[in-house]
Amino acid sequence: MAFLEVSRLDKRFGAVDVLKDINVDLEKGGFLVLIGPSGCGKSTLLNTIAGLETITSGEVRIDGHVVNDLHPSKRDIAMVFQSYALYPNMTVAENIGFALEMRGVSKSDRAAAVRDAARTLQIEHLLARRPAQLSGGQRQRVAMGRALVRKPRLFLFDEPLSNLDAKLRVDMRTEIKRLHHRTGATIVYVTHDQIEAMTLATKIAVMKEGVLQQVGTPSDIYNRPTNLFVADFMGSPAMNLLEAKVAAGGANEPRLTLTRNGSAPITLRVPESKVTPAMSAGAKIILGIRPEAITDEGSADRNARTLDTVHVLVDVVEPAGSDTLVVTTIAGKEVIARLRADAEARPGEMLPLVFNLDKAVYFDPETGQRLQ
Amino acid sequence: MRAEGSVGTGPALVSRLVIYGLLALFAVFFLLPLFVMVVTSFKTLDEIRDGNMLALPVAPTIEPWLAAWGTTCIGLSCNGVKGFFANSLLMVTPAVIISTMLGALNGYVLTKWRFPGDKLIFGLMLFACFIPFQSVLIPMAQVLGWLGLAGTTAGLVMVHVVYGLGFTTLFFRNYYDVFPSELVRAAQIDGASFFQIFRRILLPSSGPIIVVTVIYQFTNIWNDFLFGASFASGDAAPMTVALNNLVNSSTGVKEYNVHMAAAMFAALPTLIVYVVAGRYLVRGLMAGAVKG
Numbered sequence: 001m002a003f004l005e006v007s008r009l010d011k012r013f014g015a016v017d018v019l020k021d022i023n024v025d026l027e028k029g030g031f032l033v034l035i036g037p038s039g040c041g042k043s044t045l046l047n048t049i050a051g052l053e054t055i056t057s058g059e060v061r062i063d064g065h066v067v068n069d070l071h072p073s074k075r076d077i078a079m080v081f082q083s084y085a086l087y088p089n090m091t092v093a094e095n096i097g098f099a100l101e102m103r104g105v106s107k108s109d110r111a112a113a114v115r116d117a118a119r120t121l122q123i124e125h126l127l128a129r130r131p132a133q134l135s136g137g138q139r140q141r142v143a144m145g146r147a148l149v150r151k152p153r154l155f156l157f158d159e160p161l162s163n164l165d166a167k168l169r170v171d172m173r174t175e176i177k178r179l180h181h182r183t184g185a186t187i188v189y190v191t192h193d194q195i196e197a198m199t200l201a202t203k204i205a206v207m208k209e210g211v212l213q214q215v216g217t218p219s220d221i222y223n224r225p226t227n228l229f230v231a232d233f234m235g236s237p238a239m240n241l242l243e244a245k246v247a248a249g250g251a252n253e254p255r256l257t258l259t260r261n262g263s264a265p266i267t268l269r270v271p272e273s274k275v276t277p278a279m280s281a282g283a284k285i286i287l288g289i290r291p292e293a294i295t296d297e298g299s300a301d302r303n304a305r306t307l308d309t310v311h312v313l314v315d316v317v318e319p320a321g322s323d324t325l326v327v328t329t330i331a332g333k334e335v336i337a338r339l340r341a342d343a344e345a346r347p348g349e350m351l352p353l354v355f356n357l358d359k360a361v362y363f364d365p366e367t368g369q370r371l372q
Numbered sequence: 373m374r375a376e377g378s379v380g381t382g383p384a385l386v387s388r389l390v391i392y393g394l395l396a397l398f399a400v401f402f403l404l405p406l407f408v409m410v411v412t413s414f415k416t417l418d419e420i421r422d423g424n425m426l427a428l429p430v431a432p433t434i435e436p437w438l439a440a441w442g443t444t445c446i447g448l449s450c451n452g453v454k455g456f457f458a459n460s461l462l463m464v465t466p467a468v469i470i471s472t473m474l475g476a477l478n479g480y481v482l483t484k485w486r487f488p489g490d491k492l493i494f495g496l497m498l499f500a501c502f503i504p505f506q507s508v509l510i511p512m513a514q515v516l517g518w519l520g521l522a523g524t525t526a527g528l529v530m531v532h533v534v535y536g537l538g539f540t541t542l543f544f545r546n547y548y549d550v551f552p553s554e555l556v557r558a559a560q561i562d563g564a565s566f567f568q569i570f571r572r573i574l575l576p577s578s579g580p581i582i583v584v585t586v587i588y589q590f591t592n593i594w595n596d597f598l599f600g601a602s603f604a605s606g607d608a609a610p611m612t613v614a615l616n617n618l619v620n621s622s623t624g625v626k627e628y629n630v631h632m633a634a635a636m637f638a639a640l641p642t643l644i645v646y647v648v649a650g651r652y653l654v655r656g657l658m659a660g661a662v663k664g
Contacts, residue, residue, distance in 0.1 A: 052557050073563035085558035089576035098572075099562035146562075 003028040003186055004049070004154060009058035011044060011210075018044050019210045022058070026188065026203060031180055033197040034190045036207035037233070042190045043158055045207070049188060050156050051075050062154060073102070078147035079156040082163060084139045086131035086146075093118075093127040096145045117149040120179075137168045144179070157189040161196065173199060194234050198222065206230050225361065228368040231288050237338075239288050242331040243365065244268075248281040256287055258331040263313075266330060271306040271357055276371045278364060285371065286363040291325065293359035294337035296345075300354040308355045317345050326351065413437060413632035420628050436629035440637060444630050446618045447606075453634050455607065456614035460594060460641075463525050463610055467532035468589045474533070475540020475585060476578065480570050482541070483548040484556045494545060500538030505598050508535070516603060528604045532593045540585050547581040548574065583649050591642045611638045 002025035011019035019041045026032040034042040047053040049060055051072035060067050067075050078099075086095050096117055097110045105113070118124045121141045131139060140160065147155055160176075161169045177200055180187060191197055197204050198218045206213040206221060206229075214226040225231035231239045244256040247267065254275060258266045268287070270279065279285065300307055315334070316327040324339045328351075337353050345351050362371040408425055413436050415429040423430075442452040481487075482494050512531055513522065521527030551574065559569045600610040609617070615638045619631050 050557075050561060052560065072557075072561045077561065079558065079561050081554045081558060083552060083554050085552065085554035087555060087559070087573055089573075098559075098564075102563035102568065146558075 002026055003030070003063055004032075004188065005059070005061040006045075006049065007059050007061075009045075009048065009060065010056045011041075011048060011053065012056045017210055019048070019055075022212055024205050024212060024215055026186060028186055029184045031187045031189065031200055031202045033201035033204050034188065034207060035192065035194060035197045035204060035233075036213075038192060039209075040207040041210040042192075042207050046079075046156055046158055046188060046190045049154075050077055050079055075154075076152050077154045077156055078150050078152040079158065080143045080147050080160045082159040084131075084143040084163075086139060086142055088131055090130070091127065092123065092129055092131070092134070092142050092145075095131070095142060096127075096149050099146065099150050113149050114145075117145040120148060121145050136164050137172065140164060140168075140172055144176075148179075148183075153186065155185050155187045157187065159190055159192070162191070162193070176200060194236065198234070204234075206233060208233075223359070223361075224370070225288070226370055228286065228288075228363050231361065231363070231370075235290060237291050237325065237336045239290050240294070240333070240335045241363070242287045242289075242333055242335065244285055244287045244331065246279045246281055246283045246285060254279040254281070256285070258287070260330060261332070266310050268308050268310075268355060268360075269306055269357055270362075271360075274360065274362065276362070278371050279362070284365055286365050288361040288363060289355065289357075290359060291336040291338040293356040294335065294353050295356075296339045296343045297352055297354055299340045299343075301356055301358075304356045304358045306357040308357060309352050310355060311350050311352050314345050314347050314349055314351050317347055326353075328353075409632045409635060413629055413636055415629055417625070417627060417629060436627070437633040437636075439627070440630045440633035444618065444627070444634070445624075446614050446621070449607075453611065453614055453618070453637055456609055456611045457637060459525055459604070459608060459614075460611040463528045463532070463604075464590060464593045464641075467529045467536070467593050468586055470529070471533045471536035471540050471589055472582060472585045474537055475542075476544045476575065476582070477570065478537070478541040479544025479546075479548045480574055482545045483551070484553060484569075484574075485566070494541070497538050497541045500535070501542060505535075509598075509602055512599075513603065523604055523606070523608055525604060525608055528599060528608075528610065531599050531603060532589075532596070535599075536589050536592070540589065543581055543585045543588070544578070547578065551577065587645055587649055590645050594642055 004026040006022055006024050009019055009022040010017070022045060024032070034045055036042050044053060048055050051067065051070060055068060062075060062077075087098065090098065093111075093114050096114045100110045100113060114127070115124065118127055121144060123138065123141045123145060126134060126138055126142070131142070134142065140163075143160070157176075161172050164172060173196055179185070180200070189196075189200060198221075201218050203215065204218055204221045205215045208229050214221060214230045216224075221230060221234055225234065225239075228241060232241060242258055244258050247255045247257045253272075254270050256268045256270060258268070260266060297309065312328040312330070312335075314326055314328055318325040318327070319341070321341065323341050324343050324345065326337045326339055326343075326345050328335050328337070339345060363369065364371055411428060412420060412425070414432045414434070415423065416431065416433055416435070419430055440452055441454050443450055444452050446453070446456070478497070482490055516522045516527045516531070519527070519530075521530060555573055556569055559573050564572060595612060596610070597612045597616065600613045601616070604610060604613070615634055618634055
């Protein structure tokens, strides 16, 4: 039995369905990331787990017990808010100790617990300050300390890093990951940043308009997205999604043709293991291929079995330091390829690109679902 | 800024002179009555009769102040205004404290514990701010009669609490409306109860609005004449009513110096509240609650 179970959860505000039939669970010590564009209901879902929002129907169970009607303070959870929600009139020590004080923990035990949490987060020197005297990163640490000190069964994070600047965000991300490893805490984490999701999660749940799109490991989500939305949402730069037509090949060897403006269409093979019944001759499908699966000849994966080389006209070259992004146009859409940093590509020139089709995924253009 | 800050020449200098000249003129204009009051209260009656109103006292005396406080006759008793001053204090202190606390509680509930119909309730309370005093006199007198509070200071306290609730609720609701709700949610998860959240989280951050409300309520209630004259007569009358009775008494000599001193007693408390509490008005105590 999973530690946290959300089953058949519905949430309506008046006539608006905010969450529709959510089913997701998390094992003890797991790290679940809820991700989706703004307004997808991910924060609402977190609040229903916290008990800050009521649910219309369905169940939330923690450690086997239904907590639907339990007050937030009785659920043995701690939450870190996007704005940190530090009490402005209290010192850092009072902030961290507040929950213990509310539970009637004695003053000396409280002080010891606060010191412990502060040591873990390296904020011992800040204990006497007020939130207004702290930097963003320090406030973030205090907010985490306030959650840690209670030693709750479940940690909830609501976009905790989105108010930090880019460098600090990366540092704190590592910090949270380290904290998770060290304490073995069970965490539910809301974000709209897919890098945070990929790096932190043991399990990712992608949401859109109140509907769960896919739940899986980061690798599942990244390599085998269940539909076009997940494919497009996860990954940066986004997956190339190209309209293609199935051309008659050998019996079990369908080929895809992709049109091009002003030059001959491209033909790409489909690896045998990925052939599905939907790939009948003449059918239209959508080919999904990540930028790193299109590269220069030197960087192509030597272990890949289905590599097709195509000569394309380079539109734009974007050197990114660690690698170089090349933009070209296929099937009427911009296609991004990720080349090694010193690859020689110049706009307006022809360039051979290698497509690693072992990494390709295929979608039904009508339903948007992955073909499998 | 530098161009405006330095003392310019030509048109800039002229406009500056005009602005400061006008400001000085109006300051004198508005301060003149106060000046006349203070000066007159330190003069003897003889000096008032043949002197210039604006002249400084030739032989300053505090006799009028002592008389106004302790011995001047109001109605039938000759004990000065001190008893009425005390009445006003006994009325204004509980009325301000109770209406401010209830307003804070209302604002807390109306913003952080929303319930169906909360907007309607707030609308009705807001409506209370715009009901003219005169229209509630008779129903209020009836209610006070039923409660057995007619003609007492306690009755007056109740009237001012009821009447002030609309304003105090409005002040606190608007202040708490922008108070981050995440703090309340965090406190809920931390296990704080309804009143613990109010007392430990909201109230300590409410300094500026409490000061605003206290100044507003104190000034209004202290200066009120209509309710005082209607609901508390005789020995229970507040300062404002007593001052009116003193000044309007039609028998004997008009002791302008004593009247002015009594008027100063009536005006002093609100002045003191402004001077003492006014500087807290602008202090922002909420800095750094959220992202800053």
